[in-house]
Amino acid sequence: MKHPKRWLIVPAAGIGRRMQAECPKQYLRIQSRFILDITLSRLLDSVAFDGCMVSLNPSDQWWVSTEASADERISTCLGGHERSDSVLAALQALSERASPDDWVLVHDAARPCVHPADLERLITVLADHPVGGLLAAPVSDTLKRGTGSDVPEVAETVDRRGLWRALTPQMFRYGLLTEALQSAGREQHPVTDESSALEFFGKMPVLVEGRTDNIKVTVPADLELAGFLLSRS
Numbered sequence: 001m002k003h004p005k006r007w008l009i010v011p012a013a014g015i016g017r018r019m020q021a022e023c024p025k026q027y028l029r030i031q032s033r034f035i036l037d038i039t040l041s042r043l044l045d046s047v048a049f050d051g052c053m054v055s056l057n058p059s060d061q062w063w064v065s066t067e068a069s070a071d072e073r074i075s076t077c078l079g080g081h082e083r084s085d086s087v088l089a090a091l092q093a094l095s096e097r098a099s100p101d102d103w104v105l106v107h108d109a110a111r112p113c114v115h116p117a118d119l120e121r122l123i124t125v126l127a128d129h130p131v132g133g134l135l136a137a138p139v140s141d142t143l144k145r146g147t148g149s150d151v152p153e154v155a156e157t158v159d160r161r162g163l164w165r166a167l168t169p170q171m172f173r174y175g176l177l178t179e180a181l182q183s184a185g186r187e188q189h190p191v192t193d194e195s196s197a198l199e200f201f202g203k204m205p206v207l208v209e210g211r212t213d214n215i216k217v218t219v220p221a222d223l224e225l226a227g228f229l230l231s232r233s
């Protein structure tokens with residue numbers, strides 16, 4: 001039986017609106033390196049991939065200045081309006097090289113602190129699984145649902161038992177992930193991660209516990225925290 005290949009997709013076509021920075025957040029620097037370069041090097045230096053596809057914004061003017069742009073292992077494609085569109089564009093850009101049973105790991109460009117041990121655990125746990133799964137962290141805080149007003153008040157406390165925070169990478173079979181994202185798009189079913197598309201497609205992805213320091217750089221305060229975490233890794 002043909003051994004499945006392993007592909008990496010890094011959606012990096014966002015504009016980082018919540019970061020309120022002068023450039024898309026994946027091009028902010030930590031220790032003088034672009035966040036995107038840090039993320040890609042942590043992934044590619046830790047795991048053997050058969051190829052890597054990075055989705056870029058059509059207006060991207062920074063990619064040409066990255067270390068990654070000179071890396072022969074990495075190809076690029078144009079991303080889309082939503083993260084899911086950017087992931088689907090990367091899957092379609094790999095269509096000539098990938099087979100349905102190949103593994104695809106999808107990781108946010110904005111998560112530079114991902115730890116090699118988490119990558120190894122995800123790949124090992126899911127190696128023989130027919131669908132795949134994702135890194136996730138059990139919720140440890142008490143959760144409140146707020147009212148939508150300018151001064152939000154507690155509407156209810158949400159039972160946190162069994163709740164997890166989805167992280168990335170998320171790892172699924174190439175064919176199934178492509179079909180699931182296409183189906184969610186046709187049905188205009190909003191998905192904010194790959195697992196949501198598989199769930200909509202009737203599958204139950206595996207939750208693989210990951211480190212809580214695998215943060216997504218989203219708002220200004222996250223940049224200093226990511227810098228601290230990277231200084232210790």
Ligand SMILES: Nc1ccn([C@@H]2O[C@H](COP(=O)(O)OP(=O)(O)OP(=O)(O)O)[C@@H](O)[C@H]2O)c(=O)n1
Nearest residue numbers: 011012013014015016017018081082086109110
């Ligand atoms: N149309 C999009 C939107 C997001 N992303 C990528 O998906 C990852 C996670 O998305 P998010 O944190 O929401 O990034 P942004 O969309 O850039 O942030 P914001 O929502 O604040 O604009 C990021 O690496 C981002 O570059 C993408 O490739 N294509």
Ligand SMILES: C[C@](O)(CO)[C@H](O)COP(=O)(O)O
Nearest residue numbers: 083108166167168192193216
């Ligand atoms: C994929 C993800 O990072 C899992 O938590 C998250 O859904 C991305 O959401 P965003 O709004 O695109 O940042």
